[in-house]
Amino acid sequence: MVRKNASTLLTDETATKFQVFTRANITKTPEWERLPEEIRESVMTVSTVLPFRVNRYVMDELIDWNNVPADPMFQLTFPQRGMLSEEHYERMLPLVRGDAPKAEIDEAANQIRLELNPHPAGQLTHNVPTVDGEEIPGVQHKYRETALFFPSSGQTCHAYCTFCFRWAQFVGMNDLKFASREASQMRRYLEAHPEITDVLITGGDPMVMKAKVFAAIVDEIIKVETVRTVRIGTKSVAYWPHRFVTDADADEMLQQFERIAEAGKHVAIMGHYNHPVELSTDIAEEAVRRIRSAGGNIRMQSPIIRHINDDPRAWAQLWRRGTQLGCIPYYMFVERDTGAQRYFELPLVRAWEIFREAYQRLPGTARTVRGPSMSCFPGKCHILGVTEVGGQKAFILEYLQARDPSLVRQPFFAKYDETATWYDDLKPLTERDAKFFSYPEPAGGVGLTVDREEVSVESN
């Protein structure tokens, strides 16, 4: 793999032009020719059901084609056969092989999608906040001090992550019900809720927006005095760092960060980095430098994902390199219960072991990171470890964030289960622990079920 340095990228038109590939045109690339037939067939089959989008930078600079299919960035962006169950795969394969009409493929794909829990934790069914009786569909308000804003023009990404829990949005199963066109509506909501100090602008990836469109959002947010931190969830720092370096409106975008900072607010870039290779190019480093000089503080976060980053050395390398560049290691999340979760999930105990092994390799300055953490219905459930209580093996847990703030930072226990991969698999160890597993159904404007920080915004 030839690495290009930033100065080459600044002058090399091919390298700075954003070129995207999907199921429709990936077959025209030279890389496609290099793939064995069975991999090609699985990409074409799985991508009828799950979204697929990659770009030239990821293909040229991040994927090591000599290491395909095991390469982490190939696993991260190209659909894999194991992402569908055998039964689902066998249902789609004859249609793909037989070049069935699009309508027939779509119908079969939609049936399968509905079996993949496309809207985990009822994200479409819970409350949309209101102001004066008017719904504010682009806003979610889960925790007292944080609101999430989903601008409608930021609901796609520079490439798609195979594990994304927002996958349903990218295949048209969720018509962006919570995407708002009106930043002014969001401002009204923030003004009506002075307890909100943090706004998270998320997607998709809000950095796919033109700087001018983003500026209109900034215009509104900076008017709200009670907002102290503006978080921007983005994966573009990894998938398209050119957004902050060579794009035609890169400077204009960075000026928006400066405007937020000049308004006295903290600019928190929630940088979605899954693997250290994403920080290995000159352009990725340059993006970090430019964001920081514009007043942005980059926090690094990612889920732990089998086939991609289930390796303590990879995490330690990512966090150490990030810290060296001035980023702040922030969260290791647990993969959510949707889509191809079966392919990507790890037992919780393994996630904890990997976190611990990686953490042990870090200098104190990088030990800002927390995890593994599950963004589940009651809050952010942090796995602190495994211990014995009264002769019984147990997980030690705590909420880092919770709908019920009184639960935060109180250690509690769940029965040890070496196969558990998600919060719903856990059971309270004793009666005293039961309250941490029961929670009221949401009521009123606060109570949406999805915390999307882990993706783009998370993004995750």
Ligand code: SF4
């Ligand atoms: S995880 Fe984030 S960057 Fe990746 S596809 Fe999903 S929303 Fe986009």
